[in-house]
Amino acid sequence: MWVMSQNSFLTSINVILKPPYSSNYSLYENLSNHAIITLVGGARPMDILLYGTLVNTDRDLVIQTRSGYMGGAFNHQELIRPRL
Amino acid sequence: MLFLNRNNVDPSGVPDAVWSNILKTGQLPDGHYNFCVEAFEITSAAGLISAGSSCYEFNISLAQAPIIISPFDGQNLNPQLPNTVFSWTPPIGNIMGANIVYDLYVVKIPQGSNPNDVMNAAVNYNANNPVKKINLTGNQYVTQPYDLQIDTNTLYAVQVVARDLNKQVSFVNDGRSEVVTFTKGKTEIPLVGQIKIEDPLKNPSQQSPGFNVTNLDPVPMSQLKGKLVYSFKDSYTSASVSNQPILGGPTANTNNPLLTAGGSSNLMILFTIQTIRH
Numbered sequence A: 001m002w003v004m005s006q007n008s009f010l011t012s013i014n015v016i017l018k019p020p021y022s023s024n025y026s027l028y029e030n031l032s033n034h035a036i037i038t039l040v041g042g043a044r045p046m047d048i049l050l051y052g053t054l055v056n057t058d059r060d061l062v063i064q065t066r067s068g069y070m071g072g073a074f075n076h077q078e079l080i081r082p083r084l
Numbered sequence B: 001m002l003f004l005n006r007n008n009v010d011p012s013g014v015p016d017a018v019w020s021n022i023l024k025t026g027q028l029p030d031g032h033y034n035f036c037v038e039a040f041e042i043t044s045a046a047g048l049i050s051a052g053s054s055c056y057e058f059n060i061s062l063a064q065a066p067i068i069i070s071p072f073d074g075q076n077l078n079p080q081l082p083n084t085v086f087s088w089t090p091p092i093g094n095i096m097g098a099n100i101v102y103d104l105y106v107v108k109i110p111q112g113s114n115p116n117d118v119m120n121a122a123v124n125y126n127a128n129n130p131v132k133k134i135n136l137t138g139n140q141y142v143t144q145p146y147d148l149q150i151d152t153n154t155l156y157a158v159q160v161v162a163r164d165l166n167k168q169v170s171f172v173n174d175g176r177s178e179v180v181t182f183t184k185g186k187t188e189i190p191l192v193g194q195i196k197i198e199d200p201l202k203n204p205s206q207q208s209p210g211f212n213v214t215n216l217d218p219v220p221m222s223q224l225k226g227k228l229v230y231s232f233k234d235s236y237t238s239a240s241v242s243n244q245p246i247l248g249g250p251t252a253n254t255n256n257p258l259l260t261a262g263g264s265s266n267l268m269i270l271f272t273i274q275t276i277r278h
Helices: A030-034 B016-025 B115-125
Strands: A010-017 A035-041 A047-056 A061-065 B031-043 B047-060 B068-070 B075-077 B085-088 B100-108 B131-136 B140-142 B156-164 B180-184 B225-232 B238-245 B267-274
Touching: A010 B031, A035 B031, A035 B047, B068 B156, B085 B100, B085 B156, B100 B115, B115 B156
Parallel strands: A010 B047, B075 B180
Antiparallel strands: A010 A035, A047 A061, A047 B031, B031 B047, B068 B085, B085 B140, B100 B131, B100 B156, B156 B180, B225 B238, B225 B267
8 A cells, every 4th residue: 555645755664464474474485475565655756675674583593685686676656566 | 575585685694504494495493583674765866765664573483293192102002902093182383274194103113222213214214114104184093904013012112293285384393293102012111119018917017116916807806904093083992903804794803893883973094004915
């Protein structure tokens, strides 16, 4: 869902993981199936790029988007659901 | 979510063995996770400018492996029963969407071998010719005549491995239950601590001080002899009966006030028991 506002930058970004995210949420690929990322704001045309970080706090494991990654950029003025 | 695609991430914070396992199995380790997404605006002048971020926390927990109910560890099965029944609990946890099947392994344990080692070899390499039943959908299996026979007087180990055919659920210990050992027939497992029961009537361990039971019949009956000292309130006349049966009888001393005196209700009796030995 995209909400337009008068700010040039995004006013908020929200991440939700849909259930089931516990117990049987164990497949790496399932993460993309159940994540909802909502960006709010941005009146003018903006090219958006998303980076992610996944941290296992119990085991101190960190998986993050590599530096210099430029794939998946999209422009919300196109008003199409981007391919995240 | 291309930004977390395996080709676009930096797993430098993950040990090589763990990362290899993630790529191989497609499964993340269990634990508490913090998932953060940061949005950048792409500008021609300044490059990437942060436009906000958000995080979400979630847990990944694994379903528990089955627990073998029958036989229990160390059980000695009745050799008269031709069939052996193996039963186990279903995995505990959220197994929604899973299609769970079980593999049952029963293997002989050579003398002096570790049951866990023998079972690992049986599960991984089919070593020691195990009884192997795969893709069982129920939580129980009864051995059939065409199965390998469970020999008597032999130590066996059994393990159940749960698997999800839909590959949606992961299990603790790769779905492997605890290894349970059992025998059929004579057990060679020594008893821990033996209680020695002796017949106290045949072999009395010690004599009680001051008391001796002289009758060893199943219905105990003892005869006591003693000295009875008594007095009457009115006259304070005292008398004593020595070495006489308590209940008197025809041979009782006729001077015994218990038998001859009448009318006094205030009788004070001092009775001293003397033990005798036949």
